[in-house]
Amino acid sequence: MLRRLWVNPYLNFSFRLTTALLLFLLAAWQLDLLPQGVISLLVMPALLIGGIDIPSAHWSRRIALGVLGYAGFAGLTAWIGVHAPEFTTLWFALLGFVLTSCSAFGNLAARLAMGSLTMAVIGLATGSLYPIWQLTLGFGLAVSWLVLYSALWYRLTGNMPLRQSLAETYQRLAALMIKRPEQLLDHALPVHFDEPLGIHLANCRRLLGSLGDPNKNGPLKNAFMLAVDMQERLQAVPDPELASKVLVNEGTYPAYRQWTRAVAARLHRIARDLQRGGEPSKSDSVTQFTDQFLQALEPMLARGGKEGMVANYMANNARQIERLVQRAAPLYQRNIKVEQSQSPWKKWRQMMVWSNPVMRGSVRMSLLLALGSEIGSLMPMDNGFWILSTVVVVWQASFVAIRSRAWQRAGGTIAGLVLALIALTAGVSGIWALLMAVVLVPISLALVTKHHGWTTVGVTLILMLAFEYNGMATTEVIIARMFDTLIGCLLVLGGYRYLWPQWQGGRQAQLRIDSLVSLNHYLKLLLQSFSGKEVAAIDLALARRAAYEQGIALNDSFNQMRQEPGFGRNVQNSTALLALYKGAMSHMNAIVPQVHKGLRLEAEEGQELCHLFDELADIMEQTSKGNIQPWPDSFKEREQWFYQRLESGNTDKSGFVLYQLSLVLQRYHAIHQILLQPAPKAS
Template sequence: MWRRLIYHPEVNYALRQTLVLCLPVAISWLCGDLQKGLLFSLVPACCNISGLDTPHKRFFKRLIVGGSLFATSSLLMQVLTLHGIPLPAILFAMTMLLGVLGEISPLHGRLLSGSLIAAIFTLSLTGKLPIWAPPLLYIGGTLWYGLFNAFWFWLWEEQPMRETLSLIYRELADYCDKKYSLLTQLTDPEKALPPLLARQQKVVDLINTCYQQMHMLAANRDNSHKRLTRAFQVALDLQEHISVSLHQPEEVQKLVEKSHAEAVIRWNARVISARLRVLADDILYHRMPDRFEMDKPLQALEKIARQHPDNPVGNFCFYHFSRIGRVLRTQRPLYRRDLMADRQRRLPLLPALRSYLSLKSAALRTAARFAVMLMFGSTLALFFDIPKPYWILMTIMFVSQNGYSATRVRIQHRALGTLAGLIVAAATLRFAVPESVVLLIMLAITLGGYLIIRKFYGWAMVGFTVTTVWTLQLLSLNGSAFLLPRLMDTLMGCLIAFAGMVWLWPQWQSGLLRQNAHDALETYQDALRQLLGPEQSPQKLAWQRMRVNQAHNALFNSLNQAMQEPGFNSRYLDDMKLWVTHSQFIVEHINAITSLAREHTMLTPALAERYLQSLEIGLQRCQQRLEYDGPGSDSNVLEEPEDLNEGPVTIVERHAKRILDHLRVMHTISSLAWQQRPHHGQWLVRRLRNK
């Protein structure tokens, strides 16, 4: 029981965040100086948003850099304010200067938000503390935060990676259940595939997260992580075999009508999904897995495959289920992968600065967006004669996310949560409650808020707003005076953040959809060149297969976000939804050919070269249809692939032929979709730009 409690992801996270916040408050309260403890506990907000609690092989180096940036930002804010420089100019210059961090690496880019929050929060302390006190507060708070988290990660060793691996296994179980519950319902891909695509997207996202964690920890070179590295390689094998599909609904229907194949296939799928859920708990709760056998379900499936040799469905399912069963039984991957060296590219400062000064830099656009929003917020505060507009500016920082949809949801939850929290706080301030009881209630609210913040951000904001008001009450004894101003500041900050995300260099996914589709086709072409080329390296094939899945994942994600954006073209997106469906079919065929290539079940060199040429022609035709604003008979479009129906068809040939069929359909869809495209902005560009 204690394992399920202490190792549960939400409980473990909530305990860590609550203790790092509340221990300084408890110590200062016992020492009779509660106000300093409350101020000290506010520093972890900067550390959280900067990702300084991320386990990393350069953990303490990142802490030093983060603490130095927080202290420097705080000192600059005070010095420049004392010299009479307007607040909008200070925030604009500071944001554009710190924006170069995003060009060094994505993880460094998170320090931008934390440093700006440190500078903004310093506004509330100006005039109340000596000029040296806030920078010292940030240095001490960051040191405490880092030491506590280092101790916590040492105490709960490997827990972040275990949580991600457990989620991967659980999502694979749900994906397997969902896929084979729709076995006889796949005749209409437009209805059957979207739920599968959504689950496949979650699996690939989690695998990508686990890759990043392994690279940040250098786990592939650390013997202490060997068991988790092996579990990750097993998950890659499972994802490869679970995600492949035959895509012959008529053959499935024939086999189901002639035998009890549907019940047997679902039996196998249920056994696999149940085992995956057990393994997910074993990984998370540090337990050794027990023995596993699925001989009887596999024997029943093999019998059906022998009884119907002309139907490919039985043999296809037996092939993949038998390999899944072997992996689950042995708990070892089918082959060893090179999980790659540290691929988290970090640019040195000077090259990063040169790249940052380019108008094509995403980091520059992000910094400029924040700079303009903060400048506008501080200017608006000056207009309304708000001397310290830190709440407006911090709201802008907290609700601004990478995309339109995420920002809109965060704004809704924060605004409604703040409103409800202020109402609750206004009611509770009327009661005369002893200080010790107030602190205990704040402790319980903080723990409860962190337990639900990942899934229910709005409800967590209700509790955090109450604790914030009571913190102000304990600091200045006038918390009730902050209620209405804080609500107005929150609403103003949310409106500014929303306007900035909509109008300031927005990254509309509908506009990026065409580029993502083009990039996905290029990744498929690279994979097929390796698969049908003269040399197949298992390590390179494994990495390329994941690149294929990630490229399609980016495409599918941009389509989903585009459908939630304002003013999108519904007819164009409906066509692209079908295009993405056929793209998913190609990904699954590449997954299947990858597993066959490692077992040397491939084509002769001459036949492989002919198929590769035809596939490259088909991919290039689809790319050109996306790239050129011209009629379907444009002279740049290559010739149709030649017909290769000669002799008996092998399983690899069957996959290649189906890829060709999907490419022909995608080319037709692209021609129709292009006529429905939006006629503004990026869409007026005749050719896609090379990255």
């Protein structure tokens, strides 16, 4: 029971930060600086927003920038608020533009910048409490302690964040495996990519990169590559209709369902091994069920034709999945290639043009912070900094995310203030208020990654209790906090809705172009390999990864677009495009094992297919960019040649490859028909 609580990702996260906070407060109490220590720990929201307590690539550099940025911006803003308040609005307008534009450097840089902006607001709020040098030093010491304690925690717990992320990935894979028989039975295989799995894999890749050279961390690297191979095998469905016919019948379905459950149980076991700090154990528990499944497939294998090819593929795929989960290692060893990043300054300059959403978002944030600062200065109480803090915390990358965060922020704040008012009315004050706040800390921290609304309830109550301990909590402050939060939420919602809104429809055209380029490159490497050219395994893996990640991005953008105002007219085409894209990639994934086995097509076939798909890729990419290219009449003869070769060929491995490529061609034709119509627009 205790082990299960310890490895729970939410509770472990809470244990880590709660113990760090308690030790910091204990040290402050020993030095007779407890009130200053409580104020210094206001860095916690900025720490969570910036994410500098979580391992990442170049973590030491991010820690240094975080400590200097958090303390520096808090100190500078506190000085301006005390000694030059007339420049506060201009200062926040400048900070809003500069720090928001840091998103040009990537997601981690954007989070670090938003954390620094949060600290600037905290500096404004606390500038009059203590000498500015004490505040700056206290904030710097607090964030340094929290980050260093987290680093020690991870070292002692065996890279717990990566292990937890890998465990979540395996649990998601197990859930997908369990659902597969029913999906085939109902002819309802998902037509879109599974976003949670994509997010888990991206987190694992980022955390693995934080360990230095990822290729030197054998067990964890193997666990990650195994998950990547499992995702590829699950997505590789050669023909959904025939797969349902082969697997969903009285002879094969019971054995297939038992096999999927055995694989899912094995994936859960690997997840538990990783969570508990060990290496994934080897096991042959799936072998018996695989043998029974393959035995049930024998009548379908004997039929020949396309059904026989699909049945043969399913049998081989089952053996590959069995091998993956049995050995707890990837199908083939390959290094994780560390990508070379572009010059940060060059990336920033490229995005500082009005047509780029980063530029418009930076200007939007600058205006909102300036407006929030001015509104705060007109409020009857000197608590306008809560408007600014709400603007910073509610700010997200899309209107849908902002709308959700604003509702959660407003509701959570009101609920937290009501609870705080009840506690203060009941006489909770002084050291008892501080103790109550400390008790609530682990509960609130456990909810941070679960739900922003519930987290806001806890954080608001803790903040009011901390204010009470410092003699700052009054009914007027509570009322002001409520109204300031509502004003901040309305500012962000209105700003994103009416100030140069960046709707997801505006991203669809470019995402379609990028996705097709990635998919065509993946297919090109496959065809080159079948034609006899040497294609490195790492290059093929990177191409598959790029196509998959572009599909996830297209999928995520589409899901957000569906919830935005006025985009219902684009849903049908976008849904069809996503289904065709994923289907084409599934067929490509299905023939990847033949590449690793060294299969080669006949010289004439390989050369003709390379020419056919190269020309087709160029036509589709040009059409996606708005340069409409109709389906050439000359393609009809070449398609006819292709289908004749398929019909006259054998049902061996080469025949299966041609069969899958013919399905890719059909899906490409359908994608081209969609591309002939205009892509969704930004407004």
